[in-house]
Amino acid sequence: MAHISENFIQHIEQQLPDHIKLEEFIAACQRPLRKSFRANLLKTDTQALQSLFEAEGYQLTPIPWCEEGFWVDESHKTLPENLGNWLPHLQGQLYIQEASSMLPVKALLHDFDYSSQSTFLDMAAAPGSKTTQLAARLNNQGQIIANELSSTRLKGLSHNIQRCGVVNTALSHNDGTIFGTATPEYFDAILLDAPCGGEGTVRKDEQALNNWSLDKVVSISELQKELITSAYHALKPGGRLVYSTCTLSQEENHAVCQHLLTQFPDNVTIKPLNDLFEGAEKAATSEGYLHVFPNTYDCEGFFVACFDKGNAMGAAKENNHNRTQTKVGKFSKISDKNFESVNSYSQIFGWDLSPIKANLYTKTLRNGSEEVWLLDDAMLTFNNTLKLNRFGSKLFELNKHGPKIQHQAITSFGQELTKQSISLNEKQAQEYLQGRDIFLEDSSPPKHKEVIVRFNGVSLGLAKHLGNKLKNNLPRDLVRDNIFTQL
Template sequence: MKLPQTFETRMRELLGEEYGEYEKSLEEKHNSGIRLNTLKITPEEFEKIAPFGITRIPWIKNGYYYEQNEQPARHPYYFAGLYYIQEPSAMTPASLLPVTPGDKVLDLCAAPGGKSTELGARLCGKGVLVSNDISNSRAKALLKNIELFGIRNPIVVSEAPGKLVDYFTGYFDKILVDAPCSGEGMFRKSPAIMKNWEQYGVDYYNKLQKEIIVQAAKMLKPGGYLLYSTCTFSPEENEGTISYLLEQFPEFQVVNPLADSSVSYEGFSHGRPEWVKGREELKNCIRLWPHKIKGEGHFIALLRKGDSEDTPRQTGQPESYLGKAKLTKEAEEFLSELVIPFKEENLMVKEDRLYLLPEGLPSLKGLPSLKGLRLLRQGLLLGEMKKGRFEPSQALACALYKGDYKKTIDFPGDSPQAIKYLKCETVEGKSSFGDGYHLITADAYSLGWGKLTGTSIKNKYLPGWRWM
């Protein structure tokens, strides 16, 4: 691999005697991985049914390597949202942010959703997950992945981070900033990134990173945690950005994120404050080098926000919205058949679409909900109320787990029927519940909806998601 000369010279200076090992690692194949959706399946359960060869990733409890000749995206389990295809090192940031159910969590630069889907799974449907990406097209891919994973409490936004500060100052318990960067850690996996590096360099991204991390800091509660990550080696973009944050917000401190003794962090390296003439606490930062682990390059810093006299606080009360939503008879009948807990006051109707909203959204400036933001999704879309019928959504189907809906038609996971269904073709099936809407599953994992008439199932799978 021909590296840019400026990059090679600097890496030789940073790595010293290790540079030869790093250079050799660039000639090796990159590692491919999947991360399980723990909302739907446990590692122990998946290992019994895995349709391709897998090996555990030592530092990710629900992460696995798979061989490059495998195609995990060509199996119904992928369409059932059982796993997310993700580079192993990229799984690390979300695994190290200490999220617990009930937290209010922000993924600030979230597309295409690798980190948001893990954060949402760890929330277990409780609290709020706000996933944002400034690019509207990328945010649409983010929304699909969040819905595919069956996350019930999302807010998907496409805004510049600075605009979110007006709505969420001092609101979040946990924030993840996977910042745009020069991508040096991905040269092996995607050599084309080198052209981007030569065009923009480090300084361009470092300016962006400083702006974004300051905006994120303003949205974090005192006592909350902010995790900053990049996929680059550059000290300016890594320890340098964290040093800048500490100067702007003295109440922050860098903490060691490697507290989980049930996994192996062998091969991880600590931060290098001497590279930026920074504070000693920068040693608590983490670097992943491709010559030390089976993964690409990454940098991670976990920070805790203390109190300060001028710390702004989010003072709005949880949103009451517009009172009880007006539902059609058909919508009420359908909801009565769902075995999932929800409060009626968290239902919202907008243009005949019915949503289940997360609890605890901010009510600021007298605005109902989050008016003024470019929202792609506010809560879980349950379906659409039409004249004489209720059509449940693809998002709801994905968010139903075993036992949440009785009217189910199940196909074997590797069956031709499951694949035909995912290709939006008509399939045959039987049910003891008679005609009408049924949840179509593969090995009891939800795929989507079908409308049964006799033994013929009219396919209601979302066409834009179909198996090609």
């Protein structure tokens, strides 16, 4: 059972809204957290994943603010602790995510006029739950910069983006406070899920409120004020800003928002969230924010505020990139010869590259071979302004033997690759992700040896068909042990 600092109890008692009783709040903090997940719409649909869980004997409750999100009722059957090793999770069909943390993306896109050319910033993105949720909601359109200051967390962010088939996102490794000056008025929408004291996570982390102090709260609120000011300056006129935390104290929530409103009283308006979803009024504040306590919806504590930036600062700046540019840094626009080569090759898999030709680039390696990348022009231009850590998708390698499709192309564009695929059973799919070769009863290889292997219609990766077996071509860093196919 979580130990809650008496100092925190005395502090929060003074801030609880009238409808939240202290005893009910403390009791909720002591209860285990309900498990929740979200269907990844880039790899599956909500109904299919729901049926998969229900077929395994689980009862699901829809999350009111996320159409693809569910709570799992474990009163009948408990989820395994290592759910991340479940095959559909490794395939990217679901994201294990706390329910309340699904709120910011809902608020960001609600009644907001965005397009396939819109630019988004996730200012503190790791481990990637909100980035991947946003990318799925955008159907991989637009451009997302996912920023993370911690280098250790950046790798996990990258892994989740690739696992979920996200291709419209670049990774940035910068201090969030620099965006306001480095990229002024650049983004159409910004999500700032700020570093915070984590008071709302006590149901998951029993130590979260053990050594609480007001000094720590005040100290981190100063950083939050710097970040929200930076976000404002990086936002285009007419843009949308969502500020959120997984903490409860007003010093890190309401006071930070008030700091923004006080700084820019004539150019920031609150977008009320009272009607964001059915039942939102239970968490709505008088200002129009959502202040979720652990007993409000039986989930983690959370805070969400939404702001619209006015046009008083002037016209929005254009993203000054030249779509006819032929060379940017190490990348060059793909030549007609190379395009014909890779497009002819990709037809083997039923994939026509013509719709994405304008965004195909080649990169020449020191050994003389080349790689073909899918790159957004806006990302290339942004990289010249503020260096990105990782961006683009490597689709092919070109060497003396011709093109070779890459793993990221298969997992990201699997639904478009309609030919040269083999469906695996549960045992075979498990063995494939463990890095093993797959032995076949059918000894008749297809016309081309390279084949895509799938499980339940979702692409796993590439293999070489050698007649009596499939030689495993899964990248070594993706090999996993302890994989299971049934919950």
